Amino acid sequence: MTNEQKFQIRKLRQGNCSYSNIASTLGVTLSAVKGYCQRNGLAGVRAVTEATPGSAISCCKKCGKEIRQRPGIKEIKFCSESCRQSWWNAHQDQVSRKAVYKYTCACCGKPFSAYGNAHRKYCSHPCYIKGRYGGRDAQ
Secondary structure, eight states: OOHHHHHHHHHHHHTTOOHHHHHHHHTOOHHHHHHHHHHTTOOSOOOOOOOOTTOEEEEOTTTOOEEEEOTTSOOOOOSSHHHHHHHHHHOGGGOOOOOEEEEEOTTTOOEEEEESOTTOOOSSHHHHHHHHHTTSOOO
């Protein structure tokens, strides 16, 4: 467990988040969260669940602020857009990039990949100029 995760556990636990919410928010096991809390005097206080009927409470993945979930709506994981952006910028390894396409350049024949563009032909701008205009600069 990293120091950042330990800091987040402490912060979330002081904000009345349950062990299971903390574990799912930080992506660590429930037993790791329980063990850390018990060793550091954060155990014993159950999370407050004062929800309206049909709603649930969770915590922001970045700051630990309480978020009320509404039934029938997709689960909200962040309290604000700035929390969402900063969390994803810090966790680039967890981004699931599904729109990566593999091609062979029509000009130089090298294999290349492009993210988010399903219709690319060239690996670079110089290859585009060479393939499109026969090597002379656009005028």
